Amino acid sequence: MTAYSPLAQLASNSFTATPTSRQRSWMLAALRDRALILPETVNSRSLVLMRSREWIEPVPAEQGPHKFRLTFLGRFALLSVPKAHALLSAQSPADRHPGRLTFNASAMTLKPLISERLVVMLDRHGEQRAGREEHPYITNLGRRIVELPEADETEAGQYLTDAFAEAQIPVSVERDNDGNTRVVYRRDGVVAQFYREVWNPDGYTHSVRHPAWMHTKPWTALVTYGTDGAVEKNLLNHLGLPTESAQMATSFAAWLRDRDDDAFEA
Known part of the structure; x- marks a missing residue:
C-alpha cells in the first residue's frame, strides 16, 4: 500500500465514495475484530464493491478461506476530515494525557464518534455521569481506526x-x-x-x-x-x-x- 497522509487524502477528496449504512456496519464490525476480519454475512455483491474501492482485502488462505479484512483505506473511509482530525488530536504532545481529544470538534462531529464508540466522554472522576462536565477521550476502537497504539482501558x-x-x-x-x-x-x-x-x-x-x-x-x-x-x-x-x-x-x-x-x- 502506498504511504501517504490519511488526512491529506481525506482533504483532497480522494475517497470519492463513502460506505452505505449497511457497509459501514460491516466495516465497524471488522474494526471491532482484533484481526479486522469482516463478518461472514456480507453478501458477495458488497464484497466485490468494497474490494474494488480497496476498503477490504482477502486474508491469506491459511487464516481461512473466503475471508476479508479491513484495509488502511477502509478504516479511513469511515471518517470525515473533522472526525479524523478529532481522533488524531488525541496524540497531541502538548496535552498531559495523550488520549484526550484536543481538537475543538463540533457536536455534529462528536456525536457519531461517541455513538460508534470511537470516543468516550468521561468526567474528572473517570466516569460517565449525567450533569457533570465531561471531556472526550479516544477509545481503543478509535485508536485502531487511525492506527494509534492501543492502551489499557481497564479501570x-x-x-x-x-x-x-x-x-x-x-x-x-x-x-x-x-x-x-x-x-x-x-x-x-x-x-x-x-x-x-x-x-x-x-x-x-x-x-x-x-x-x-x-x-x-x-x-x-x-x-x-x-x-x-x-x-x-x-x-x-x-x-x-x-x-x-x-x-x-x-x-x-x-x-x-x-x-x-x-x-x-x-
Missing part, C-alpha cells in the same frame, strides 16, 4: 480489587463527597484507603475509576488504626498496574500480619 481499581481478592482481603470501592474514589478496607479498627492521583483538565483527583492508561502516579496507601496510628506510603511506579496492584496487596497483607510500616517498602 485502575479493578486491578487492585482483584489483587486483594487473590489475597483474601475484603475491600470495596468508596466515593467521598467530592466524587473521589478509593479502594477501602474497613475491619478490626483498621481503615485503609488506596488510590492514585490522576490528572484531569480540571486538576488532580484521587481515583480508581479512570482507565489504567491515564494513570502516571503510584498507588498510595493511607492506613489509620487505633486512636492515633497512621501510615501513608507510596509504592514503586512505572511497573504496570497489574504488577503495582499485586505489590500493594502483598504489602498490605504483610502490614496486617506484622503491623510493620516497612512492609510498604518495595
Whole structure:
C-alpha cells in the first residue's frame, strides 16, 4: 500500500465514495475484530464493491478461506476530515494525557464518534455521569481506526480489587463527597484507603475509576488504626498496574500480619 497522509487524502477528496449504512456496519464490525476480519454475512455483491474501492482485502488462505479484512483505506473511509482530525488530536504532545481529544470538534462531529464508540466522554472522576462536565477521550476502537497504539482501558481499581481478592482481603470501592474514589478496607479498627492521583483538565483527583492508561502516579496507601496510628506510603511506579496492584496487596497483607510500616517498602 502506498504511504501517504490519511488526512491529506481525506482533504483532497480522494475517497470519492463513502460506505452505505449497511457497509459501514460491516466495516465497524471488522474494526471491532482484533484481526479486522469482516463478518461472514456480507453478501458477495458488497464484497466485490468494497474490494474494488480497496476498503477490504482477502486474508491469506491459511487464516481461512473466503475471508476479508479491513484495509488502511477502509478504516479511513469511515471518517470525515473533522472526525479524523478529532481522533488524531488525541496524540497531541502538548496535552498531559495523550488520549484526550484536543481538537475543538463540533457536536455534529462528536456525536457519531461517541455513538460508534470511537470516543468516550468521561468526567474528572473517570466516569460517565449525567450533569457533570465531561471531556472526550479516544477509545481503543478509535485508536485502531487511525492506527494509534492501543492502551489499557481497564479501570485502575479493578486491578487492585482483584489483587486483594487473590489475597483474601475484603475491600470495596468508596466515593467521598467530592466524587473521589478509593479502594477501602474497613475491619478490626483498621481503615485503609488506596488510590492514585490522576490528572484531569480540571486538576488532580484521587481515583480508581479512570482507565489504567491515564494513570502516571503510584498507588498510595493511607492506613489509620487505633486512636492515633497512621501510615501513608507510596509504592514503586512505572511497573504496570497489574504488577503495582499485586505489590500493594502483598504489602498490605504483610502490614496486617506484622503491623510493620516497612512492609510498604518495595
